[in-house]
Amino acid sequence: MSLSKSRLLVIGCVWPEPNSSAAGSRMLQLLQFFLAEKYKITFVTTAARSEFAIDLEKMNIASEVIKMNHPSFDELLKEIQPNLVLFDRFMTEEQFGWRVDETCPQALKILDTEDLHFLRKTRIEAFKKNIPAEDLYFDAEITKREIASIYRCDLSLIISEVEMKLLQNEFNINPQLLHYLPFMLDAITDSEKSGMPEFQQRKDFISIGNFLHEPNWNAVLYLKEEIWPLIRQELPKAKIDIYGAYPSQKVWNLHNEKEGFIVKGRAENAETVMRNAKVCLAPIRFGAGLKGKLVKAMQCGTPTITTAIGAEGINGNLNWNGFITNNPKQFAEKAVRLYTEEKLWLNAVNQGFTIVNSRFNKEKHQQEFSKILRELIQNISLYRRENFVGKMLQHHKHRSTYFMAKFIEEKENNKKNRRL
CATH class of the missing domain: 3.40.50.2000 (Glycogen Phosphorylase B;)
Structure with a gap:
């Protein structure tokens, strides 16, 4: 045929x-x-x-x-x-x-x-x-x-x-x-890499994920209650933007400007908001398959911190574009380091490009x-x-x-x- x-x-x-x-x-x-x-x-x-x-x-x-x-x-x-x-x-x-x-x-x-x-x-x-x-x-x-x-x-x-x-x-x-x-x-070209916002041009943390998917809601709640307070102790002026399609009222209720926890709902353009963020946080505690948000972050030159479940199936034998940890205290510590150390941040960015180009060709x-x-x-x-x-x-x-x-x-x- x-x-x-x-x-x-x-x-x-x-x-x-x-x-x-x-x-x-x-x-x-x-x-x-x-x-x-x-x-x-x-x-x-x-x-x-x-x-x-x-x-x-x-x-x-x-x-x-x-x-x-x-x-x-x-x-x-x-x-x-x-x-x-x-x-x-x-x-x-x-x-x-x-x-x-x-x-x-x-x-x-x-x-x-x-x-x-x-x-x-x-x-x-x-x-x-x-x-x-x-x-x-x-x-x-x-x-x-x-x-x-x-x-x-x-x-x-x-x-x-x-x-x-x-x-x-x-x-x-x-x-x-x-x-x-x-x-x-598609492979990320050298010209695309050089055209992305650099360390000093980026600001804030980001979390993104469809809220109809229970692992995403659980991860945001976990961020709010256990991880974000630890990050704010070290970075009192830091903010995190929470994006995701189909947010329910319980998601909007997490919004707190004084704590820098900003719920924004659906992103009109996920790539744009990811490219402008400095670090992506995804403390996913259950789920399956590949986490699209983490691969998207790699495509956008944004380092990530996630769990073993979050990273599952993505990087193979390659180093992660940031850190993988299941411990909330370590998660917060690694987030602060990636946010403040430019050399560490740049190495993570390049590692993400390597993962995308070699694993998802x-x-x-x-x-x-x-x-x-x-x-x-x-x-x-x-x-x-x-x-x-x-x-x-x-x-x-x-x-x-x-x-x-x-x-x-x-x-x-x-x-x-x-x-x-």
Whole structure:
């Protein structure tokens, strides 16, 4: 099959908002990749259209809102006849995968996990219970659901090497079903580096992150209650700007000008505010995947201080662009040092550039992804024959989901008939 004639259907969990979350940036990168590969793309989701979503029409991508448990999706599949279907997170595969199998059985199915949701969810619970996450994730329902979804797809995109190892070593998943695909970023050029604000031109600390994501809210609360007071003892005139999309009232309530803790809400341009900040603070205590805010800070020449969870999967064997610590007192001490010591700050900036250019090289990761796609397309029958567990799970999922969907459809039809 020629890629130039390929039709891609993306089933989104939400509308992509690159300026609101790392997940939105990730989806944009994938869409740009498939456009470069000459795919004709249709993006659909059950979510309501968002005012902050990227304009897909300008990218020449068709889009529409779809209904769950409704036969209209089957008609859409027949109309598009996709060669490839990309599921945005495992929940969309659960909802629509069986319909794709019935209507377009030859379509290649790819799952973009974004991050492993079972890992994120069980880490939250483990944090609250003060126990290791591995005590929870093997028995959690969400783990079984997400792993089953990985098996039912032809390929799953994994954003972190840590999560790749977890799936292969702890859950014994065939590496053939997984592909490591982190952020795909343009290299930072020397001219871009020299054009960034320097140490003396920058001011204030910054924290940024979508507040719909619980780890971000917890990190800001942790900053406010335990870390920021320690920083202010040493730097009494310091300020920190708190940015993040979708702040609730409890977030706004943390605003305190006397303490230099300034809640600003959504950033109109995340890159601009990050480039003007001197140090980024991200004391993330649970979560999964790659933390987009920290990679963005590196792109903007802004040193960061974070935790082991925050740094997970980003720097590999390279030194961090600042400091990694789980201790609040050390966190504050390192923040003061980065804020006041220009040589230390400059070394951290350069280390961030090294991490971005070597770990998230767009050209390298796109070439590898393109290659694996071509191999899958050419050998799809063989790949599927070797994934019998996936076939088995497909069969049982089909039957249970099919009957549930038909039940809901019949229920809705009865409601309409009664109204008539």
